[in-house]
Amino acid sequence: MLADIAKAVMVLCLSASTATTVQAADARDPLDKVLPSAVFAVDWTMQDKTTLYDSDTLFERINGEAELFFPYGFERLAVAEYANPKHPDVLLAAEVYRMGSPLDAFGIYANYRRPTSVAAAIGAEGFISATQLMYCQDRFFVRIQVTGATALDSEILLACGRAIAENLPSGGERPVEIDLLQIPSVVKRTERYVARSLLGYAFFRRGLIADAMRGGERLQVFLVPEDSPDRARQALDDYRAYLKAEGRKFTAGPPGRNALSTVDPLYGGVFVEQSGSRLIGAIRAEDPGTARMLVDDLRRRLGEV
Structure with missing residues (x-):
């Protein structure tokens, strides 16, 4: 695994x-x-x-x-x-x-x-x-x-x-990339790969997304892969710039992590952070703490590597 x-x-x-x-x-x-x-x-x-x-x-x-x-x-x-x-x-x-x-x-x-x-x-x-x-x-x-x-x-x-x-190359397993989203809260068979503009945002060039249930709340988790940590950092900076342009406030942190929480114009409560060359996040959260817990689960999942 x-x-x-x-x-x-x-x-x-x-x-x-x-x-x-x-x-x-x-x-x-x-x-x-x-x-x-x-x-x-x-x-x-x-x-x-x-x-x-x-x-x-x-x-x-x-x-x-x-x-x-x-x-x-x-x-x-x-x-x-x-x-x-x-x-x-x-x-x-x-x-x-x-x-x-x-x-x-x-x-x-x-x-x-x-x-x-x-x-x-x-x-x-x-x-x-x-x-x-x-x-x-x-x-x-x-x-x-x-x-x-x-x-x-x-x-x-x-x-x-x-x-x-029988006439196609064998392939009985889902793409290994989908395993990155396999945390306990993810709703099975909701995983998707979006090849262009995840969430409709051009700065999130592509990514994985899935529904999740946590504490009776239904959210979505996502992962944006980038080519390097610098590209991932730029994508998050672009998201910050978008929020400012929309007049939305956001909170940085927690300390030591390149992350933010906000109320997105389209997706409600959001927590997103940089993890190396990736961005990981949760959207549609009523409770910001729930979104952060899901992202922490994703961090632990990626930490298994």
């Missing part, structure tokens, strides 16, 4: 932003082989052939969502549809997105997952409903959706998902 957390810290501190869109892959891209062409469940067969989309054509497939994918290093999308002659009006659309990294794939996946989603034992993490199955595995995000019906046997969705998973 300690080795995993150390690896997570190293990856977060040293990895470059994946916001730049990768150019289209070669026409012989193996992504067109991951969708099963053979029958994965009785009577369900692929219609036509796999269609590939790159950063220039993604809008043709998901016009309203394409911009969401680019900050996560979107490279390419493979799409196929499956039909069953016994149900001619029903189609099963399978999409496999290759993202910039396993963390990016988890990040885009977590945009769709909700704490109340029914977990599916597939990939690194997945969920299932009456009409869809989504999961992430390695640096791939898989989305399978039903059209023409309000429900489909979950075993058919899972059979399709498992057939795809």
Whole structure:
């Protein structure tokens, strides 16, 4: 576990932003082989052939969502549809997105997952409903959706998902970076990775965030990785400047720690501090003391490295 957390810290501190869109892959891209062409469940067969989309054509497939994918290093999308002659009006659309990294794939996946989603034992993490199955595995995000019906046997969705998973690199664990948020107060399956402007603030360039419960209070904890302690210090200074511009007061400290507590214009009670090349914090706190306790838990978690 300690080795995993150390690896997570190293990856977060040293990895470059994946916001730049990768150019289209070669026409012989193996992504067109991951969708099963053979029958994965009785009577369900692929219609036509796999269609590939790159950063220039993604809008043709998901016009309203394409911009969401680019900050996560979107490279390419493979799409196929499956039909069953016994149900001619029903189609099963399978999409496999290759993202910039396993963390990016988890990040885009977590945009769709909700704490109340029914977990599916597939990939690194997945969920299932009456009409869809989504999961992430390695640096791939898989989305399978039903059209023409309000429900489909979950075993058919899972059979399709498992057939795809067998063609992807193995990846049964969530990205190690997510372990950095694993403190007792964190609500399971609320963890997210935001690839650009955590909390909507440009000075928090990217980061991890999760819901937390402490003393009957629901808050959120977050972690902003930076390239160096100087960059982390600058990010916190930028936050101070923002608060001043908004006419918000803040309290420094405690002594010996580069930290502050405030009432944020958007997020209520906040406690945030620098921890090496990272910022760690808690938001939406009614009691500033609760926010600080959560941050202390995060400090101890990072101190395990």
